[in-house]
Amino acid sequence: MLRLHDTALGAVTEIVPREPGRLSIYVCGPTVYDVPHIGHGRQVLVYDILRRYLEWLGAEVVHVSNVTDIDDQIIRRAQEVGRPPDEVARHYEEVYWDALDRLGVLRPTVVPHATEYVADMVELIGELVARGVAYESSDGVYLSVEKVDGYGQLSHQPLQSLRAGARVEVDEAKRSPVDFALWKQAKPGEPAWPSPWGPGRPGWHTECVVMSLDLLGEDFDLHTGGLDLVFPHHENERAQAMALGRRFARHWMHHGFVEVAGEKMSKSLGNFTTLVDLLDRTDARAYRLLMLRSHYRSPIEVTPATIADAQSGLERLDALARRFELRVSPSGSAAPDPEAIERFTEAMDNDLDTPAAVAVIFELLRRANAAADAGESEHARRLAATVAELAGSLGLEVGQVGDDVDDESAALVERRDAARRARDFAAADALRDELTARGWVVEDGPQGTSIRR
Ligand SMILES: [Zn+2]
16 A cells, blocks of 8 residues: 655555545646756656556556646746747747656646636636635735635644745735735736636636646545645645635645755756756666655755766666566566565555665666576576566666667767777767767677667
């Protein structure tokens, strides 16, 4: 039985799904106004790992993740670049999915867009106004937080302390500093939708309430996101659902930050600037392995050094795959090791203790190699097949062979082999760099250059 740390509860608890064998998960998705950063990569990997693990266990997962395609930041970016906001959002959404595909994460089951749900949001805000929980002001509609029982419970902050710490933005016309905007009246030239409170756009906190309840229904299993979303975003989502008397998420799961020490941010020191930059320079699986080696609630450092360390772990997995000619799904001839699988699922069920789960995999790897060295080939094969099976359950595909090599990359490989035969190592190095930049991992073998993703 999977146990996870539930933010609202402040403890690790059993996840009993609303429907047996079927998990409904909502992940707060990106606001598409810029290229995805490395933290976006962590977010999608954490929930991809959770989803793949649940599916590996045999559960069905309904994974909804929204795209915020209208927002202040998008409008600001549109003004900066002189393009319409919808065009800006479309462009950055494309960049986002492209990066996620390269990262090897599964696409969500459903991807709702905020702009598709504006009419439903207007309806929900109308209900809140009708119940006297929300009020119209000179620049929009706000939720009166003090009228919501239990506000602050998710983030474990009493209303009194929130009120003391709140700052009022000068351009907001709200009654209390803790109130938040549900509807924002449009300024001239801004995109606008009709509403009983004048043309405008919804506040960010409303879309996820409407979309999660519409697509997953009340009492859905898991609402997730980064720790920075606990307050105010998730607290405010929850407040709207509660004010309407609707059951919201059964459990809340939040993941930790990506840390990059301040001075190391500079590209001149070799650090990664964006997710695309990271993917241009790294095997995507190395980022996944780096993530797996830390607990999802802990902060992680993503630097060339930590990535290189993960890369060397990956190389050991790939070397095992080559030695045993493993494929992504192991052959039936070598049944996996049930004892190791049990230890692995115990670790994963314990609040996704991926560091312990990965330790099981690498211990099996060592034992497989040792058994093969000792000539116990049948035993060794079974251990190696278990490595592939368990790594695959976390989305870490080892033994990838037969990647489709495009013609241009194949030509670069040929030119590189020719350069090496001619002992022109400068040219060979330059060609290696070109292949790496195209996303290939380049290896030198007795037969010449081989490349894989
Ligand atoms: Zn959200």
